[in-house]
Amino acid sequence: xxxxxxxxxxxxxxxxxxxxxxxxxxxxxxxxxxxxxxxxxxxxxxxxxxxxxxxxxxxxxxxxxxxxxxxxxxxxxxxxxxxxxxxxxxxxxxxxxxxxxxxxxxxxxxxxxxxxxxxxxxxxxxxxxxxxxxxxxxxxxxxxxxxxxxxxxxxxxxxxxxxx
Numbered sequence: 001x002x003x004x005x006x007x008x009x010x011x012x013x014x015x016x017x018x019x020x021x022x023x024x025x026x027x028x029x030x031x032x033x034x035x036x037x038x039x040x041x042x043x044x045x046x047x048x049x050x051x052x053x054x055x056x057x058x059x060x061x062x063x064x065x066x067x068x069x070x071x072x073x074x075x076x077x078x079x080x081x082x083x084x085x086x087x088x089x090x091x092x093x094x095x096x097x098x099x100x101x102x103x104x105x106x107x108x109x110x111x112x113x114x115x116x117x118x119x120x121x122x123x124x125x126x127x128x129x130x131x132x133x134x135x136x137x138x139x140x141x142x143x144x145x146x147x148x149x150x151x152x153x154x155x156x157x158x159x160x161x162x163x164x
Contacts (some may be wrong), residue, residue: 004064004154009161011106014115021109022088022121024075026114037161043148047140051149053079057132061163063087064154066099066122071147075116076126084109084128084135085163091120099151106163118157122151127163 012018016025026040066089078084087106089099099122109115109126114136117123126135140147153159 003094004158006062006160006162007101008164009087009106011057011108011163012144014107014113018105019115021090022105024116024117026052026075026116028112040073040075042075042116043071043073043119044138044140047142049064049138050141050143051136051138053134054092054137055132055134056126056128058066058076058128058130061085061125061127063124063127064152064160065164066104066124066151066153068092068120068122068149069090069117069139069143069147070120070149072140072143074117074118074143075114075136077136078109078111078128079113079134079136082128082130082133083111083164084126084133086115086123086125087161087163088117088124089122091118095100097149097151099153101153101157101159104161106161124161
């Protein structure tokens with residue numbers, strides 16, 4: 001295993017303002033409220049949308065890889081009201097596939113909301129302290145096959161992160 005530095009990344013409580021560079025936070029609203037910019041602004045027209053429930057097992061809070069999807073937005077939310085964590089970095093400028101480690105942020109997401117990741121947002125997670133969490137996931141049917149780019153912080157920067 002190559003030598004690397006482990007940096008701690010403090011998870012901040014998510015809100016609409018601090019998560020705005022990466023996507024949206026979606027909260028419950030009354031049933032008869034008209035569509036607005038508070039609804040998830042989705043980009044799913046470049047393929048077949050896939051909405052499914054994925055079961056993830058607890059894997060700790062350390063990471064050294066981030067992924068991104070340029071062709072679609074992605075929505076994630078935990079079932080059963082479980083809280084969880086995610087690390088994100090803004091989309092690369094000009095289509096360059098690069099992450100500046102100083103731009104990585106971590107968020108604690110309560111179980112009463114969803115997040116929508118903007119197209120191209122780099123992300124690692126979800127992470128959580130439960131044995132497992134079932135997540136709603138909305139993306140394209142082939143997102144993880146044809147629209148997944150991974151950035152390895154360890155091989156490029158000699159870094160790994162741990163969300164605290």
